[in-house]
Amino acid sequence: MDKNQWSAFKLRVNINSDIQTAYRAIATAEGLESWFLRKALFKDPKGKSKEPSSLLAARDTYEWYWHGYPDSVVEKGTILKANGQDVFAFTFSLKCPVTITLYKDVGTLIVELLENDLPTDETSMMNHFVGDSRGWIFYLTNLKSVLEGGLDLRNKDPKLTNVITA
Amino acid sequence: MKVLPLSELTRNRKKIPVYTDHVLATLSTSGPFHCETHYTGLGIISLLNGKGHFNINDHQIALNTSSFLIVNRGSKLSFKLSPNSRLVILGFNPKLSDLVSQTMFSQNKKRLPDKINIHDYALLEHIHIMNSTLKNHLEILIALSSSCASFHALKTDMVVRSILDQLIHENYDAISYSSNLSVVKKNTQIHLYKKLSVTKRWMEHNYGEPISIDHLADIAMLNNYHFLRLFKQAFGITPHQFLIKTRLKNAELLLKNSTLSISDICHRVGFESVSSFSTLFKRRFSKSPTEYRRFTEN
Numbered sequence: 001m002d003k004n005q006w007s008a009f010k011l012r013v014n015i016n017s018d019i020q021t022a023y024r025a026i027a028t029a030e031g032l033e034s035w036f037l038r039k040a041l042f043k044d045p046k047g048k049s050k051e052p053s054s055l056l057a058a059r060d061t062y063e064w065y066w067h068g069y070p071d072s073v074v075e076k077g078t079i080l081k082a083n084g085q086d087v088f089a090f091t092f093s094l095k096c097p098v099t100i101t102l103y104k105d106v107g108t109l110i111v112e113l114l115e116n117d118l119p120t121d122e123t124s125m126m127n128h129f130v131g132d133s134r135g136w137i138f139y140l141t142n143l144k145s146v147l148e149g150g151l152d153l154r155n156k157d158p159k160l161t162n163v164i165t166a
Numbered sequence: 167m168k169v170l171p172l173s174e175l176t177r178n179r180k181k182i183p184v185y186t187d188h189v190l191a192t193l194s195t196s197g198p199f200h201c202e203t204h205y206t207g208l209g210i211i212s213l214l215n216g217k218g219h220f221n222i223n224d225h226q227i228a229l230n231t232s233s234f235l236i237v238n239r240g241s242k243l244s245f246k247l248s249p250n251s252r253l254v255i256l257g258f259n260p261k262l263s264d265l266v267s268q269t270m271f272s273q274n275k276k277r278l279p280d281k282i283n284i285h286d287y288a289l290l291e292h293i294h295i296m297n298s299t300l301k302n303h304l305e306i307l308i309a310l311s312s313s314c315a316s317f318h319a320l321k322t323d324m325v326v327r328s329i330l331d332q333l334i335h336e337n338y339d340a341i342s343y344s345s346n347l348s349v350v351k352k353n354t355q356i357h358l359y360k361k362l363s364v365t366k367r368w369m370e371h372n373y374g375e376p377i378s379i380d381h382l383a384d385i386a387m388l389n390n391y392h393f394l395r396l397f398k399q400a401f402g403i404t405p406h407q408f409l410i411k412t413r414l415k416n417a418e419l420l421l422k423n424s425t426l427s428i429s430d431i432c433h434r435v436g437f438e439s440v441s442s443f444s445t446l447f448k449r450r451f452s453k454s455p456t457e458y459r460r461f462t463e464n
Contacts, residue, residue: 066321069306072299073324093320123168123187127319135316162313 006125008116009133013140014108017147019086022109025147026100027056027088032064035146036139038156039065042079056082062090067156068166093132094119113140138164167322169311175255178205182240188326189257190311195247203244208287209257210329211235212296212304216251220244222291232296236333238287254304258330260285267334274338282341289340290333292360295371303329343400361386362400365393366408373412374436379405413437414450421459428455 015022025031029040030052041063042050050060060079065071077091081099089099096117103110113136118128142153142165155166167188175183175191182205189207193199195216203221211220212234220227220235221244229235237243239260247253264285271284303325310322344359365386369377382405383393397405413435420431429440432455437443448454453461 066317068315069321070299070302072303072328073306073321074328075320075324093317094323127167127322131317131319134314135318135320138316161309162315164314164316166315 006120006129007118010114012112013144015144015147019102022102035143037064038067067154068158176201176204183207185257188259191255193253195251197249199247201245203242206237206241206243207257208239209237212254214252216248218245218247227293233293234296236290238291288356346400422462
């Protein structure tokens with residue numbers, strides 16, 4: 001198989017919601033905490049903390065904390081693009097860019113996630129392509145569930161480990 | 167991170183191993199276990215169960231669940247484990263550790279003496295007191311190594327990086343403090359620094375107990391005068407001043423995070439008299455313990 005096929009993956013999920021609501025769910029701290037993170041802290045380029053409800057902007061930096069893990073397990077990165085409407089991009093695993101785009105397809109809102117520039121050595125392919133795509137599949141499903149008024153599917157019990165929901 | 171069998175990690179009898187990624191090996195013993203002498207990469211050795219005797223560069227070290235060992239790149243290691251032990255070895259990717267330490271050392275403004283090898287961890291190669299954060303991190307790594315958790319590789323990287331950052335910070339401090347010791351021979355400097363560092367860590371874990379200079383010098387295996395002089399030289403502070411600082415720092419945490427009375431906090435952190443505790447606390451934080459608690463509550 002061509003190694004380039006392991007350097008990126010794209011996932012799409014249809015959600016019964018509007019673009020503005022979905023954009024706030026991916027581009028504000030409180031939105032991200034509703035379906036993705038236990039705690040999301042953002043600072044602007046001058047180092048000032050951002051309000052949980054304020055829209056994020058390019059060059060903001062983040063600290064992300066996960067359900068099921070202590071605060072010492074923290075992912076740090078940068079917002080690469082936030083157009084205030086339908087595109088939100090940030091650095092993620094191994095500093096690879098993740099771009100989320102919102103658009104309509106056959107009259108339905110599509111949330112499309114692209115993670116690219118993944119290294120294609122054997123270990124990274126096994127760990128990051130598989131691990132990241134599997135992680136995003138769950139979290140995008142949870143975004144759909146939360147935005148459509150359903151359950152938050154995340155495991156929030158730190159004593160329970162080895163589950164796909166955290 | 168790669169998960170390897172222990173035999174893979176300890177097979178290097180003739181040359182220093184170069185890991186292409188972080189590596190994790192675990193071993194549970196049912197009977198006695200002996201591992202022959204081999205070369206190590208930079209890493210952490212810990213026991214989650216049982217006990218073991220380690221021989222590192224001809225120094226004998228007894229390890230149990232309340233301690234861990236840092237091993238330097240290129241050290242010679244052999245060990246024996248007792249039955250029902252659970253060994254964890256975490257080896258760091260040398261490229262990443264070199265890159266991170268290079269960045270950290272170049273960003274720091276304090277000038278270190280020339281000819282210092284910032285990738286040498288000999289100063290940290292000794293027994294360390296286990297802390298709950300590291301124990302927790304090792305347990306998370308073991309769990310993630312066979313987990314279906316979302317983003318397991320990313321989370322593994324975050325945990326390893328957190329441990330590595332801490333290690334590099336400690337090495338920076340060790341290089342920085344040890345360079346204050348006015349000794350000519352490098353081996354003497356390493357030897358003395360390790361003794362002082364172990365004693366300093368011991369104080370950080372036992373500050374609540376009555377501690378005498380005799381006892382500290384005994385732990386450092388130095389005579390009182392020599393210990394006092396070298397400790398001040400390395401850390402720029404006397405052992406007594408360090409102890410007071412440690413007690414006050416922990417008192418501050420208890421005032422912030424507990425409902426214990428001032429008197430209980432005073433005795434818990436090792437002060438005998440509430441009035442001397444209050445005086446020292448006010449001198450350091452510009453507020454009495456009561457005022458400080460009220461201030462943090464508001």
